[in-house]
Amino acid sequence: MAPGPTDAASSATPSTEVPLFNALAVRLAAFTKLPLSDPSFSLVLFLVLVATAGFGQYIFYAWDTSPAVIWPPAGIALAAVLLRGYKMWIPIACALFLAALFSPSNPSFITIAVATFAQTFAPIAGAYLLKRYGFDGSFSNMRDTLIFTGLAFVIAAIAPTIIVSMQALTGALPETLYVLWTRSWAGRLLSILVLTPLLTSWIPWRPFGLNNLWQKVEIASAFGALSATLYVLFWTPLGHSFSFILLAGLITIFVWMALRLNVRAMILGLFLLAAFGMAGPLLSPQLSETPLNQRLFSIELFTILIAPIFLSFAALTKERRDATELLKSHIDQMEVAMQELNSKDEAKNEFIAILAHELRNPLAAILSSVELLKLGGRNATDSPALLKTIDEHVRTTATILDDLLDISRISQNKLELSKETVALCDTVDRSVATTQFLVHARGHTLSVTKPPEKIYLEADPVRLEQVFVNLLNNAAKYTDPGGRIEVSVAREGKVAMVRVRDSGIGIPKHMLSRIFEPFFQIERKKYGSAGIGIGLSLTRRLVEMHGGTIEAVSDGENHGSEFVVRLPVPVYLESSTPVDRRTLQGGRALKHAKHARTILVVDDNEAATNALGKLLRMRGHDVEVAYTGTEALEKAGQFHPQVAIIDIQLPDLNGYGVARRLRDEEKKGGTHATLVALTGYGQNEDKEKARRAGFDHHLTKPVGLKEIEVILRKIPPTS
Numbered sequence: 001m002a003p004g005p006t007d008a009a010s011s012a013t014p015s016t017e018v019p020l021f022n023a024l025a026v027r028l029a030a031f032t033k034l035p036l037s038d039p040s041f042s043l044v045l046f047l048v049l050v051a052t053a054g055f056g057q058y059i060f061y062a063w064d065t066s067p068a069v070i071w072p073p074a075g076i077a078l079a080a081v082l083l084r085g086y087k088m089w090i091p092i093a094c095a096l097f098l099a100a101l102f103s104p105s106n107p108s109f110i111t112i113a114v115a116t117f118a119q120t121f122a123p124i125a126g127a128y129l130l131k132r133y134g135f136d137g138s139f140s141n142m143r144d145t146l147i148f149t150g151l152a153f154v155i156a157a158i159a160p161t162i163i164v165s166m167q168a169l170t171g172a173l174p175e176t177l178y179v180l181w182t183r184s185w186a187g188r189l190l191s192i193l194v195l196t197p198l199l200t201s202w203i204p205w206r207p208f209g210l211n212n213l214w215q216k217v218e219i220a221s222a223f224g225a226l227s228a229t230l231y232v233l234f235w236t237p238l239g240h241s242f243s244f245i246l247l248a249g250l251i252t253i254f255v256w257m258a259l260r261l262n263v264r265a266m267i268l269g270l271f272l273l274a275a276f277g278m279a280g281p282l283l284s285p286q287l288s289e290t291p292l293n294q295r296l297f298s299i300e301l302f303t304i305l306i307a308p309i310f311l312s313f314a315a316l317t318k319e320r321r322d323a324t325e326l327l328k329s330h331i332d333q334m335e336v337a338m339q340e341l342n343s344k345d346e347a348k349n350e351f352i353a354i355l356a357h358e359l360r361n362p363l364a365a366i367l368s369s370v371e372l373l374k375l376g377g378r379n380a381t382d383s384p385a386l387l388k389t390i391d392e393h394v395r396t397t398a399t400i401l402d403d404l405l406d407i408s409r410i411s412q413n414k415l416e417l418s419k420e421t422v423a424l425c426d427t428v429d430r431s432v433a434t435t436q437f438l439v440h441a442r443g444h445t446l447s448v449t450k451p452p453e454k455i456y457l458e459a460d461p462v463r464l465e466q467v468f469v470n471l472l473n474n475a476a477k478y479t480d481p482g483g484r485i486e487v488s489v490a491r492e493g494k495v496a497m498v499r500v501r502d503s504g505i506g507i508p509k510h511m512l513s514r515i516f517e518p519f520f521q522i523e524r525k526k527y528g529s530a531g532i533g534i535g536l537s538l539t540r541r542l543v544e545m546h547g548g549t550i551e552a553v554s555d556g557e558n559h560g561s562e563f564v565v566r567l568p569v570p571v572y573l574e575s576s577t578p579v580d581r582r583t584l585q586g587g588r589a590l591k592h593a594k595h596a597r598t599i600l601v602v603d604d605n606e607a608a609t610n611a612l613g614k615l616l617r618m619r620g621h622d623v624e625v626a627y628t629g630t631e632a633l634e635k636a637g638q639f640h641p642q643v644a645i646i647d648i649q650l651p652d653l654n655g656y657g658v659a660r661r662l663r664d665e666e667k668k669g670g671t672h673a674t675l676v677a678l679t680g681y682g683q684n685e686d687k688e689k690a691r692r693a694g695f696d697h698h699l700t701k702p703v704g705l706k707e708i709e710v711i712l713r714k715i716p717p718t719s
Helices: 022-029 038-062 073-084 086-101 109-132 142-170 177-202 213-235 243-260 263-283 292-376 383-411 424-441 461-477 535-545 606-618 629-639 655-667 684-693 705-714
Strands: 420-423 445-449 456-459 484-492 495-502 549-553 561-568 598-602 622-626 643-647 674-679 697-700
Touching (some): 073 086, 073 109, 073 177, 142 177, 142 292, 177 292, 213 263, 243 263, 243 292, 292 383, 420 424, 424 445, 424 456, 424 461, 424 484, 424 495, 456 561, 461 484, 461 495, 461 535, 606 622, 606 705, 622 629, 655 674, 674 684, 674 705
Parallel strands (some): 598 622, 598 643, 674 697
Antiparallel strands (some): 420 456, 549 561
């Protein structure tokens, strides 16, 4: 019987069935949707299969092309299943049944039925096999292409095997079994290798995606050269005379397309080879003395031979190209990362240098003042001024270290705010008072404008004051002596605004976007020490943690600058009704206890321990000192202190161990003592560790007498 339609269709499922190859469907949908609905697509598929099957039957019988078989329905049917799913079996079966029914060979009914079943089952089974082995329909990698080309040989054999087996069993073989099976298999294999990739890669239509004129010229040249070579080879008498040269040129063009163009171009080129090669002998059979069937069969075998080779070659080239682009992208990323690393390394070195400078400045002043005190003696007239200098620079050093710790805590999300109801104007007043000395020292005029009504916020009063102190210090520092600083507080709707404006050196406009970056500094050599570049970064982080924003405004250098802080006003605090002043002060209105305490000071730094002990004795307290953990436990048993100030890093038993031992003794009936941890570690986890060890309070070095007395005043006199 005549070759029957061989198409793969989907099983009868509702039209909402997901296509067989989700990856293929997603890839196609990324460009555009197929313009036809399922019924319309099915109708078009039915008509195309009937037409191409009739065309193949006509060529085979009318032109007597055996063993060459031209059977387009095999590749078209498989492509239809891949594009639309198993449900396409219905139009495929109908079309191939109709084609078999009107075949010129007048087959029997059983032959028609078996041929229809075989050629409908083949694409369904083929689609299943492709899915089973992971074919994604892209033809853009070697694995995908090898799976398809390898399974194409199997899929093409399904229908011929079923049909020929039936004919052999019923004794209806029109020719020898070998000839009948091989010619049917070869015709279907050619169709699958050429038409299925063409349809799945070009439907729906989308352009090549050419980006420049050279690419357009190159692809036009490639297809022009291919078309010209195929025309001369198959359509003119020169093809017989110069076949070797033309075939060499054809292979060269395919190599060019594989190396320079994409896989879709190669698929189109292979289709042109099959189309030109088959059409030439059919339309111009007189060009060669070789019988038509032999010429067609030779072209068929040639196409079957080179199609898998160049499909794989194009896919391999595409993989290599993608790998090269990926490698280049990774190299670019590595170069960017190296530049960032170098930049960070330079920033780190610069930061360390600046930090060393900032720490040396106050230490130099402290050292000089100490030397002057030694030379001048205890009764020197300038002793108060020198002591004031020492105190100021010690606190400056402590402030630098505190800022570093704060920025570290924020970057690790470990800084927690202790929010409470705060009167914004009172916080601004305290900030102004804190910076008053620096402002007056530089001869600035400071004005504060506040609204008549109170503005209440939910904020951490200490951190909020830190924000405004940083801004005021910067304004005072970077404004020439005798300058002007203005602070204004206002409210706009549900937002409270604090503006700090100065008549100072201003900020270059191109620096405004970077002014809040950590460790970023504008060159301000004439203003001496520029800090370590974290003040504004810390300020912004603290404002953002309160749910607010901060903005820097400046008209450029020497035009002053303005910082605008915006903070949300909670709905329940929108009323300006005053609340308890103790709440507004953060509960820090403490009573000054005048009772002497018995205090044990423990630190392995003997000089620091003795100095602190002496200060506490001068305040009227009874003090004992210890330099090791063991000595501290011994003296605690003899001295029974009310307060123990214990350094964590002790040479034998650390401070945590001392605290635990003291708490254990207390449980056995010993004297209760308020334990204060004294350490250079101030992270939240350090405080938590101290609390678990039994400490009541935590102080971070350096610590002055003022901080210790704050804790002492919290202890009831009966302790």
